[in-house]
Structure formats: C-alpha cells, structure tokens
Amino acid sequence: xxxxxxWQGDWKARLYERVRERGFDSxxxxxxxxxxxxxxxxxxxxxxxxxxxxxxxxxxxxxxERRKQVTRLVRDLxxxxxxxxxxxxxxxxxxxxxxxxxxxxxxLWSGSTPEAxxxxxxxxxxxxxxxxxxxxxxPLGPDDELLRKLLPDDEA
Amino acid sequence: MSHPSDSRSxxxxxxxxxxxxxxxxxxxxQAPGRGGTxxxxxxxxxxxxxxxxxxxxxxxxxxxxxxxxxxxxxRQALLxxxxxxxxxxxxxxxxxxxxxxRRIGFDGRSINGEVLTRFLHHGSKQLTWIRGAxxxxxxxxxxxxxxxxxAMRLGVLRMTGPRLQSAMFGTLLLATWVDFLQLSDALLxxxxxxxxxxxxxxxxxxxGLMETPLAGLASQDPDRVxxxxxxxxxxxxxxxxxxxxxxxxxxxxxxxxxxxxxxAQVLEMVTLISSLKMSLPRLPPAAPATLGVGxxxxxxxxMAGSRxxxxxxxxxxxxxxVQAGVISVPAISAAVRIHGGQVMMAQGxxxxxxxxxxxxxxxxxxxxxxxxxxxxxxxxxxxxxxxLPKEHREWFEQRGFKGDMDIDQFCVxxxxxxxxxxxxxxxxxxxxxxxxxxxxxxxxxxNDAELAAGQKLTxxxxxxxxxxxxRLYDIPMKFTKGRSR
Numbered sequence: 001x002x003x004x005x006x007w008q009g010d011w012k013a014r015l016y017e018r019v020r021e022r023g024f025d026s027x028x029x030x031x032x033x034x035x036x037x038x039x040x041x042x043x044x045x046x047x048x049x050x051x052x053x054x055x056x057x058x059x060x061x062x063x064x065e066r067r068k069q070v071t072r073l074v075r076d077l078x079x080x081x082x083x084x085x086x087x088x089x090x091x092x093x094x095x096x097x098x099x100x101x102x103x104x105x106x107x108l109w110s111g112s113t114p115e116a117x118x119x120x121x122x123x124x125x126x127x128x129x130x131x132x133x134x135x136x137x138x139p140l141g142p143d144d145e146l147l148r149k150l151l152p153d154d155e156a
Numbered sequence: 157m158s159h160p161s162d163s164r165s166x167x168x169x170x171x172x173x174x175x176x177x178x179x180x181x182x183x184x185x186q187a188p189g190r191g192g193t194x195x196x197x198x199x200x201x202x203x204x205x206x207x208x209x210x211x212x213x214x215x216x217x218x219x220x221x222x223x224x225x226x227x228x229x230x231r232q233a234l235l236x237x238x239x240x241x242x243x244x245x246x247x248x249x250x251x252x253x254x255x256x257x258r259r260i261g262f263d264g265r266s267i268n269g270e271v272l273t274r275f276l277h278h279g280s281k282q283l284t285w286i287r288g289a290x291x292x293x294x295x296x297x298x299x300x301x302x303x304x305x306x307a308m309r310l311g312v313l314r315m316t317g318p319r320l321q322s323a324m325f326g327t328l329l330l331a332t333w334v335d336f337l338q339l340s341d342a343l344l345x346x347x348x349x350x351x352x353x354x355x356x357x358x359x360x361x362x363x364g365l366m367e368t369p370l371a372g373l374a375s376q377d378p379d380r381v382x383x384x385x386x387x388x389x390x391x392x393x394x395x396x397x398x399x400x401x402x403x404x405x406x407x408x409x410x411x412x413x414x415x416x417x418x419x420a421q422v423l424e425m426v427t428l429i430s431s432l433k434m435s436l437p438r439l440p441p442a443a444p445a446t447l448g449v450g451x452x453x454x455x456x457x458x459m460a461g462s463r464x465x466x467x468x469x470x471x472x473x474x475x476x477x478v479q480a481g482v483i484s485v486p487a488i489s490a491a492v493r494i495h496g497g498q499v500m501m502a503q504g505x506x507x508x509x510x511x512x513x514x515x516x517x518x519x520x521x522x523x524x525x526x527x528x529x530x531x532x533x534x535x536x537x538x539x540x541x542x543x544l545p546k547e548h549r550e551w552f553e554q555r556g557f558k559g560d561m562d563i564d565q566f567c568v569x570x571x572x573x574x575x576x577x578x579x580x581x582x583x584x585x586x587x588x589x590x591x592x593x594x595x596x597x598x599x600x601x602x603n604d605a606e607l608a609a610g611q612k613l614t615x616x617x618x619x620x621x622x623x624x625x626x627r628l629y630d631i632p633m634k635f636t637k638g639r640s641r
Contacts, residue, residue, distance in 0.1 A: 007630065040628070052628065053627070053630075054628045054630075057628075100613075100617055100620075103605040104605055104620065107601045107602060107603075107604045107605025107606075108605075108624055118600060121604065125604055128608070129608060
C-alpha cells in the first residue's frame with residue numbers, strides 16, 4: 001500500500017468486504033482477534049496493495065464511537081503502536097536511540113487518537129515519562145493493567 | 157560572386173575541417189579516465205514530474221531499488237553523474253575564461269571587447285546558478301544519506317532530480333553559448349569583413365532563443381525544468397541552424413575578401429565544446445550525414461552509425477536513476493538525442509528506438525510512473541500539498557528545515573483526489589481531508605513525540621515520523637517543490 005491505490009474506488013466497501021471475507025462482521029472483531037498487531041500489519045493483511053492503515057483506523061474509530069468504546073480503542077491503539085515501535089518492550093535505558101523510539105511510538109499513537117483525546121494522551125505521555133514502566137513492558141492489548149490505569153474507561 | 161570552382165573548393169576545405177573536428181570529438185568521446193562518457197555534455201536526470209500514482213518504492217519493486225543496496229546504487233549513480241556534470245562544467249568554464257582573458261582584439265574587435273563583453277558576462281551568470289544547482293544536489297545527497305527511513309531516503313534523493321537535470325541541460329546550453337562566443341570571437345579577430353554590429357545582433361538573437369529555457373532551468377522548478385529539457389532537442393536543432401548560418405556568413409565574408417584558406421583556418425581554430433559538433437551538418441555539397449542515422453543500442457553504448465554517442469557505463473548510470481525515479485525517460489531521451497546530434501530532424505518529438513529506451517530503463521512501470529503533473533488533458537494542475545504544514549514553517553526551521561531542505565521542498569500532489577473530486581466520483585477523501593486533518597495530525601504527532609522525548613526532535617527524526625504517517629495514509633514519497641506562500 002504505497003502507491004495511492006488504496007484510495008481508488010469505494011475503499012470503505014472494499015475494506016468491509018475484506019473483513020467479511022475473513023469471517024468477521026466488524027473491523028473491531030477482526031482487530032480484536034489480532035491484539036497488539038500494528039495497524040500497518042492489519043492493513044496489509046486486508047489488502048497488501050490497496051488498503052491503507054489510516055483506513056483501518058478510520059473504521060475502527062467509527063465502530064468504537066458507535067459502541068461507545070473509544071477509550072478502549074485508544075488503549076488498543078497504544079498497544080499496537082508500542083508493538084510496532086518497541087517490539088522488545090519498553091527500553092531499560094533511555095539513550096538517543098531508544099528515547100526516539102519511545103517518542104516516535106507515543107507521538108504516532110497520539111496522532112492516531114481522536115482530537116477530543118488530545119489532553120488525555122498528553123497526560124499519558126507525561127505520566128509515562130515521569131514514571132517509566134518496567135523494562136520490557138509490552139502491553140498485549142487494551143486490557144493491559146498499566147494501560148487501564150493510565151486510561152480508565154469513563155464511558156457510559 | 158566567386159567562381160563556381162572557388163566555391164566548390166571552399167566547400168571541400170570546410171568539409172575536411174568539419175570531418176577533422178568530428179574525428180576530434182570522437183576521440184573526446186572515448187577519452188580515457190572518463191569511463192568513455194562524454195565529458196562535456198550535460199547528462200541528465202530525474203523525472204521532474206511528480207508521480208502521485210507511483211509506488212513508494214518506484215517502479216518494479218522487484219528491481220531492488222529500495223532498501224540499503226538500492227539506495228546505495230542510486231546514490232552512487234547520482235554521485236557519478238554530479239561528477240560528470242561538474243567536469244563538463246569545468247571544461248566550459250575554462251573555455252569561457254580563455255575567451256575572457258585573451259588580449260582584446262584590434263580596435264575592440266573581439267568577444268571581450270567593450271561592445272560584446274556583455275555576452276561573455278551572460279555566460280558567467282549561467283555558470284553561477286549551475287554551480288549552485290550542483291552544490292544543492294550534492295548537499296541533498298548528503299542529507300539523504302543520513303535519513304534512516306529508506307523510502308524517505310529515496311524521496312530525498314529524488315529531490316536532487318530537478319537540480320541535476322537543470323545543471324545538466326544548463327551546462328549543455330552554456331557550452332553551446334560558449335561555442336557561439338568562440339565563433340564570433342574568431343570571426344571578429346580574423347575577418348575584417350565581419351562587422352561588430354552583425355556579431356552583436358546575431359548574439360543578441362541567439363541569446364533570446366536560449367532565454368526562456370535557461371530561465372526555466374535556472375528556476376529549478378520540476379515542471380519548468382522538465383519542460384525545458386523536453387524542448388531541448390528542438391532548441392538545439394534551431395541553434396545548430398543558427399550556428400551553421402553564422403558560420404556560413406563568416407565564410408562568405410572571408411571569401412569575399414579573398415581569404416579562402418584563412419577562412420578554413422579560422423574555423424579550425426574554433427574548437428567546439430558543445431554538442432553542436434555532433435549536430436552541425438556537413439557543409440554542402442555533402443549530404444547531412446547525421447540526419448537519418450538512427451540511434452541503436454550496442455554493447456559499447458548507444459551508437460549513431462559507427463560512432464558511440466553515449467557509453468554503456470553512462471547508459472547503466474542513467475538506467476539506475478530512471479528506475480529510482482530520479483530522472484525521467486523523456487528527459488534522458490532528450491539528452492541522448494542531443495548527444496547523438498539528432499536534433500535537426502523534423503520528428504523532434506519522436507521517441508528513441510525501443511532498444512535504446514529499454515537500455516535506459518524504460519518500461520511500462522516507469523512510464524506509468526511518470527504520469528503526471530496533470531490529471532488529464534485540459535485539466536488544471538493538481539494542487540500541491542505541503543506535507544510539513546506551512547503554517548508551522550518556523551517550527552520546522554528550528555529543526556533544520558532550511559535552504560535546500562525547507563518545507564516547500566516537501567510537497568506532494570494528490571492528483572487522483574483532485575480528479576475524482578471534480579467528477580464527483582470515487583471515494584477519495586485524501587485530497588479533501590487536506591490540509592486540516594493532515595496538518596493537525598502531523599503537528600500533534602510531532603509535538604507529542606517531543607513531549608515524550610523531553611527534547612526537540614532532529615530533522616531526521618521529524619522525517620522518520622513524517623514518513624511513517626505518509627505510509628499510514630498511503631501517500632507516495634514523491635516530493636515536488638511547492639509555493640512558499
């Protein structure tokens with residue numbers, strides 16, 4: 001998915017067709033079956049050449065809003081970004097390289113969340129900096145204990 | 157008028173001279189130490205048109221242009237080509253400075269005389285911007301080598317394209333201009349029937365012919381550079397005719413003065429440094445031999461008849477740049493035609509023979525790749541979007557996005573978006589979501605990354621994050637230069 005082809009035609013229809021082809025009735029179900037798998041990998045699985053990561057993200061967000069599970073999705077996305085950027089878990093030592101790996105993962109995560117969450121994501125980032133998780137921390141999904149502490153559900 | 161027999165003998169003398177010149181240049185072509193490449197001709201890179209519909213990796217990802225090795229090969233080819241343009245330029249510069257420093261002719265009758273020296277200055281001015289373009293290509297290459305994300309690195313390498321292309325074609329035009337200056341200088345010094353006024357008027361006219369293309373090249377705007385490159389064979393054809401006419405005028409004038417042999421010697425003194433020597437027709441009565449000699453690919457390179465136009469090494473270098481999307485097939489074809497002296501033919505816009513094109517890396521994928529500045533016939537140019545939001549120019553400047561790497565260099569065109577938006581069809585949201593959604597997201601991502609790092613990001617770190625976002629949105633890393641305001 002590198003040539004703009006993912007934006008040709010009715011991409012939403014294509015996206016859901018692929019999800020159904022794989023035996024899921026929603027993107028959320030498809031994604032839940034692949035916890036902590038990076039967004040780009042989800043997109044690649046749905047269409048190597050014609051599905052963009054942001055399309056998967058858009059679909060997940062729309063579904064989460066309908067289900068009133070946006071905070072859960074925000075946690076879920078953090079698990080995915082950390083898996084993509086810090087495959088060996090949270091670094092033991094912050095040097096120039098690992099500091100940027102952490103920064104990139106958290107920045108990309110923040111950018112992928114709804115704008116209404118911008119304050120909350122910033123607070124999470126500040127908290128993670130102030131009290132870094134244990135070395136090797138690698139949340140395996142939205143129900144990770146630390147993630148839930150950082151971003152508790154608050155939806156009705 | 158002189159007797160027919162005189163005119164015939166003058167003709168054959170000139171023919172001989174031209175033949176000698178041609179032989180001379182053949183040896184230049186194969187000069188040792190240059191890998192058999194032409195050292196004086198601008199060679200050419202890059203496709204100036206951004207290809208919104210290209211793959212990130214470029215055509216045929218299988219061809220291995222991505223990844224470390226591919227990027228290194230591209231870098232190497234770029235390095236060699238910059239070197240080559242540089243050495244061509246040195247040749248032109250030395251010819252120019254010889255003209256400038258020669259003793260001024262009797263009564264100011266020389267190109268460095270009071271009246272005509274402005275034409276010399278015109279040449280020096282071109283030298284300045286061409287050097288700038290080459291310097292800029294070199295520094296972009298250095299920047300690219302530090303970029304970690306391989307797709308982004310290729311994206312930055314491709315940004316050298318318009319600079320290199322403008323330097324190459326600029327050098328080619330400048331060399332031609334210097335040849336005109338040399339001819340005028342020789343005629344003024346040796347032919348007292350040749351008036352300063354006529355030289356002035358002639359040079360003025362020739363300068364006019366070159367003006368628009370030179371301005372286009374100097375702008376380094378990808379579209380203008382590409383347009384200038386594609387128009388070059390035709391322009392070179394016109395310049396060849398001009399040169400030929402001026403040379404004939406000079407000859408006639410000298411013959412009128414009864415100096416037939418001197419005339420031949422004068423022409424001999426003018427050692428052409430530009431590709432004019434390839435394209436000039438043999439003076440009558442010989443048939444214009446280069447016309448109609450097709451170009452063909454051989455193991456030694458591209459041949460015109462028995463002459464090597466460009467070496468196999470050069471072809472290989474170009475093929476790499478073409479496949480990496482640094483230069484376009486049409487531009488490179490224009491350069492080959494000019495090298496081959498194939499500029500006088502009416503079919504100026506025709507393609508090179510298939511074998512030659514394929515050797516240069518042409519393929520359906522590459523062709524598909526160059527679709528593009530325009531969404532289709534009659535449609536306006538697709539809008540250029542700043543990938544790094546211009547509302548935050550200062551933020552980026554503080555992180556090293558200045559000069560050759562300023563944010564205006566990082567624009568993309570979302571052609572398809574435009575196209576489908578106009579027709580109301582499709583489901584393309586990418587173009588329409590720009591700039592608000594993209595800009596907010598990218599700034600939020602970068603600011604929060606800095607928050608997480610507890611320090612400013614470096615330029616390369618910014619690029620690495622931006623590359624990731626472009627991948628997320630499936631935006632090809634084909635950058636074009638946008639407007640600054």
